[in-house]
Amino acid sequence: MSRIGKKPVEVPAGVTASVDGQTVTAKGPKGELKF
Numbered sequence: 001m002s003r004i005g006k007k008p009v010e011v012p013a014g015v016t017a018s019v020d021g022q023t024v025t026a027k028g029p030k031g032e033l034k035f
Contacts, residue, residue, distance in 0.1 A: 011017050015028040026033045 009017075011026075012028075015026060017024065017026045019025075024035055
């Protein structure tokens with residue numbers, strides 16, 4: 001794996017991120033993303 005894959009992902013204030021199995025969900029003031 002490349003070195004960039006080992007860096008943590010910064011989550012801005014007001015945004016929540018969660019992982020449920022293979023689904024990643026990010027919720028913020030502009031909406032919600034699931035992938």
